[in-house]
Amino acid sequence: MQLTRAGFLVLLWLFVLAALRVVRSDLYAASGLRASGLPGFRRSEKSARGSKAPRQLVVTHGALTGTRISLDGRPILIGRADDSTLVLDDDFASTRHARLSMRGTDWYVEDLGSTNGTYLDRAKVTAPLRVPLGTPIRIGKTVIELRS
Amino acid sequence: MGSPAPTGEGSPGASVATSTSPGLKAPTRRGTELVMLSFAAGLVTLALILVELNQERSLSLRILYLGLAYLALFACAHLAVRRWAPYADPAILPCVALLNGLGLVVIHRIDLAMEGTVFLDGSTWDPVAFKQVIWTAIGLLLFAATLKFLPDHRMLARFGYTFGLVGLVALMLPGVLPGFIAPEINGAKIWLRLGPLSIQPGEFAKILLMVFFAAFLVSKRDLFTVAGRRFLGMDLPRARDLGPLFAAWGVTVAVMVLQKDLGSSLLFFGIVLVLLYIATERAAWVVLGLGLFSGGAIIAWKLFNHVQQRVANWQDPIARYEVIGGGYQISQSLFGLATGGIGGAGLGAGRPEMIPEANTDFITAVIGEELGFVGFAALLLIYMVFALRGLRGAISVRDSFGKLLGGGLAFAVCFQVFIVVGGVTKLIPMTGITAPFLSYGGSSLLANYILVALLLRISAAARAPQRVAKPKPQQPAIADQHTVMVERPK
Numbered sequence: 001m002q003l004t005r006a007g008f009l010v011l012l013w014l015f016v017l018a019a020l021r022v023v024r025s026d027l028y029a030a031s032g033l034r035a036s037g038l039p040g041f042r043r044s045e046k047s048a049r050g051s052k053a054p055r056q057l058v059v060t061h062g063a064l065t066g067t068r069i070s071l072d073g074r075p076i077l078i079g080r081a082d083d084s085t086l087v088l089d090d091d092f093a094s095t096r097h098a099r100l101s102m103r104g105t106d107w108y109v110e111d112l113g114s115t116n117g118t119y120l121d122r123a124k125v126t127a128p129l130r131v132p133l134g135t136p137i138r139i140g141k142t143v144i145e146l147r148s
Numbered sequence: 149m150g151s152p153a154p155t156g157e158g159s160p161g162a163s164v165a166t167s168t169s170p171g172l173k174a175p176t177r178r179g180t181e182l183v184m185l186s187f188a189a190g191l192v193t194l195a196l197i198l199v200e201l202n203q204e205r206s207l208s209l210r211i212l213y214l215g216l217a218y219l220a221l222f223a224c225a226h227l228a229v230r231r232w233a234p235y236a237d238p239a240i241l242p243c244v245a246l247l248n249g250l251g252l253v254v255i256h257r258i259d260l261a262m263e264g265t266v267f268l269d270g271s272t273w274d275p276v277a278f279k280q281v282i283w284t285a286i287g288l289l290l291f292a293a294t295l296k297f298l299p300d301h302r303m304l305a306r307f308g309y310t311f312g313l314v315g316l317v318a319l320m321l322p323g324v325l326p327g328f329i330a331p332e333i334n335g336a337k338i339w340l341r342l343g344p345l346s347i348q349p350g351e352f353a354k355i356l357l358m359v360f361f362a363a364f365l366v367s368k369r370d371l372f373t374v375a376g377r378r379f380l381g382m383d384l385p386r387a388r389d390l391g392p393l394f395a396a397w398g399v400t401v402a403v404m405v406l407q408k409d410l411g412s413s414l415l416f417f418g419i420v421l422v423l424l425y426i427a428t429e430r431a432a433w434v435v436l437g438l439g440l441f442s443g444g445a446i447i448a449w450k451l452f453n454h455v456q457q458r459v460a461n462w463q464d465p466i467a468r469y470e471v472i473g474g475g476y477q478i479s480q481s482l483f484g485l486a487t488g489g490i491g492g493a494g495l496g497a498g499r500p501e502m503i504p505e506a507n508t509d510f511i512t513a514v515i516g517e518e519l520g521f522v523g524f525a526a527l528l529l530i531y532m533v534f535a536l537r538g539l540r541g542a543i544s545v546r547d548s549f550g551k552l553l554g555g556g557l558a559f560a561v562c563f564q565v566f567i568v569v570g571g572v573t574k575l576i577p578m579t580g581i582t583a584p585f586l587s588y589g590g591s592s593l594l595a596n597y598i599l600v601a602l603l604l605r606i607s608a609a610a611r612a613p614q615r616v617a618k619p620k621p622q623q624p625a626i627a628d629q630h631t632v633m634v635e636r637p638k
Contacts, residue, residue: 004198005494009519011191012526013247017531018187021237022180023540063369063548072613082302087547089366103637127632 003054005147046141054133054146062142063089070145075101078139092116092140100146107131107146116140177238184242185226189219189488192249195495199257201495201638218249228292229604232299237541242586243534244600246618248284248593250527252588253279253495254507254514261501266560275468276507287597294601296413301605305549307375308363316355318349319399319416322555323406335409339577350412351404351582354560355602358419362552365427369548380442396420403531408454411567411581417441418563419556426555427548462577477504481513481572492520509590513572528569531584535562541607557599 034049056137057076059067069076076085079097088097094114100107110128111118118125136143193215200207210636222245229236256277266273298304302309322330322338330340339346396417403413421437436582448455457473465475465482480503487493498517499505516524538558542551561584571578 002494004201004475005491005497008191008194008198008495008521009526010493011194012519012523015184016526016529016533019239019530020186022177022184023533023536024242025371032449036233064546064551066543068547069546082547084548089369089548095382104638108637127634128637130637 040046053148054107054131055148056087056146057100057144058147059086060136060143062140062146071102071107073102075099078144079114086144088140090140090142093142095128097139098125098137100137109137114139154611160591175544176230177325178226178234178235181229181238181241182226182373182430183221183547184238185245188242188246188249188599189215189222191613192218192253193247195250198494199253199260199496203257203260205260218252221285222384225288228295230322232295233427233608233614234602235608237537237611238352240531240600240604240607242370243537243596245528246318246530247527247534247585249508250515251511251583251588252280252284252584254511254518255588256506257518258500258511258514260496261499261506265501272356279587279590280593283593287593290594291597291601295605298605301553302350302547304359305363305366305551308367310358310434311356312360312364315353315360316399317355318401319348319353319412320406323403329443330410330580334539336409336530338409341490344506345590348589348591350409351591352598354412354416354419355557355595358423358556358560359553361423362549362556365423365552397437397444400441401444404444404448405452405456408452409580410455410589411460411571411576411579414567415560415564420558422559422563423439424553426552426583433594458577458579462574465574478572478574478578480504484517485573488517488520488524490521492516492518492523494518508582509568509578509587510572511587512583513567515586517573521619528565529613530552531562531565535559537607538603541603541610541612545606545610548607550606550609554603557603557606561596561599569635584594 002069023028041136054069056071056072057069067086077096077099078084078088078093079095080090080093081095084096094112096107096112097113097114098111098118100109102108107130108128109118109120109125110130111125111135118131120131121135121137123129125137129145131137134145136145150579155372170461174503184540191212196211201210222241225241225245229241257276257278259273263275264382266272266338281300289374322340325340328341330337338348338350340349361633399419400413403409403416417437421434421441424437442551445455449459454473461468461475461478465478469476469479484500484503487498495518498514500514500517503510503513503517512527513525515527517528535558538554538561542554542558545551545554564581564584567576568580568581570576570582582589
């Protein structure tokens with residue numbers, strides 16, 4: 001009887017550990033980082049390979065701060081429309097506000113005829129502009145930037 | 149004219165990329181979910197076997213069938229997730245399955261214990277475990293239906309105000325209706341009796357009101373964050389923006405007064421406060437809200453007898469052991485937990501018939517007695533994993549309505565567990581609220597399954613690979629375009 005009692009508790013804890021394992025392996029998948037790519041290791045990996053390709057888009061200011069979108073070569077639409085990649089709830093953003101798209105290895109930002117404009121580090125975006133890593137793009141009250 | 153280079157090829161290139169790039173496909177992890185569900189079903193079956201053994205009942209193949217039936221039930225839920233929300237979080241459903249299964253086993257175990265006492269003193273007892281199994285099945289049906297008919301959680305935001313109104317009516321209804329429809333059971337007027345069925349509309353109101361508040365805050369968020377002035381290092385909101393907070397406070401107090409339901413009012417107010425905090429990221433709301441709540445609580449304590457009783461029972465339950473409406477319940481629950489100790493008495497070997505309301509409010513005390521501290525801690529960790537995954541989905545979903553709703557739902561479950569376990573262990577005054585997924589009660593179970601479906605929906609939206617935007621006119625008509633010099637991309 002004692003054995004079954006302890007055995008059940010052990011199994012219960014095994015379930016908890018298994019659940020935590022699922023959580024752990026999933027931790028970075030949702031944010032667009034790979035499970036192996038823990039933040040500490042990522043940096044060294046990057047410098048070793050010397051690649052400067054942006055891998056994710058990070059929202060640094062505004063209501064969606066902290067949101068990350070991983071870049072996989074597909075264009076990213078930003079605006080208030082429901083089908084945008086990054087859906088903004090910002091009175092200063094237009095329905096289809098801006099688009100980020102990839103050409104070669106570089107990302108370009110273009111304004112899709114928004115009312116209040118898109119700014120790439122203080123400069124108003126009137127034509128597609130190349131987006132360097134870590135340069136803030138301001139759309140209404142939201143600021144995003146590309147990171148590797 | 150220099151055509152905007154990336155525009156020209158962005159969209160068609162992208163649509164090709166989705167159809168022909170299996171390498172980029174995000175893992176759905178449904179297999180993991182199925183494995184975990186089987187694990188949960190195995191644990192539940194084992195728990196049932198232990199109960200039967202410890203109660204010295206004959207073991208038969210029937211138990212195995214019950215376990216398999218349980219697995220089949222959740223396999224159906226799993227298939228529903230696979231079909232309608234393939235990218236949903238893999239850890240949420242197994243956690244719910246285990247909690248619900250353990251709840252069923254413990255309710256069955258309490259039935260056995262109560263049948264024993266009936267045999268001794270001739271009182272009456274209806275076994276309820278089977279009813280709870282039916283409720284579980286209906287809950288899972290509702291769960292699948294929610295996933296099917298709600299392909300996108302943002303659809304809910306459109307009906308925000310409708311949901312708010314319905315939720316408010318549902319919350320207040322038992323308080324204002326006459327006694328023959330809404331009887332006062334155990335001192336709380338939170339039930340609606342419709343023929344043979346009793347439902348607790350407050351459980352559903354919880355979700356409806358959360359949808360309303362999330363939708364409301366998303367549309368009005370700027371008001372709360374921008375306006376206001378600084379005072380004592382906090383950004384205080386303007387007086388007229390305090391409306392929703394005062395409204396929530398008023399409803400809370402009304403629930404407390406009309407329905408004598410302290411737990412629900414605490415839960416409801418906590419949810420509103422957290423949603424406000426998530427939406428605005430301002431500590432001032434929390435400080436103000438807590439101030440309001442303590443003010444309300446002190447006034448309620450001064451005015452109402454039943455609140456005074458609860459507080460007195462909390463301060464010293466043993467001293468008020470003999471008083472009617474006194475500390476008997478909490479004392480018995482504490483005795484149960486003490487009997488359990490570190491390792492527990494073993495499933496089926498405790499004395500749950502000694503604990504009042506063992507299968508609803510005090511079910512965690514029964515579990516604490518039979519599984520001990522070690523098992524109880526595991527149970528709380530399972531709740532934690534559940535809430536963690538809910539919050540994770542809320543963080544990574546890409547729209548603010550989903551963030552608010554997901555955060556609110558995950559927090560609601562967490563807070564409910566805190567209120568009930570805090571009450572049972574004498575950390576806070578006992579308020580009489582169900583433990584999510586564990587307690588006996590149809591309304592609570594159904595509402596919580598809808599809540600799980602919503603959380604899965606949000607996490608599916610967060611984890612699914614981004615949809616490619618529909619092809620559409622890329623740029624304004626050529627006549628509207630201004631001529632610009634474009635740098636040739638290097």
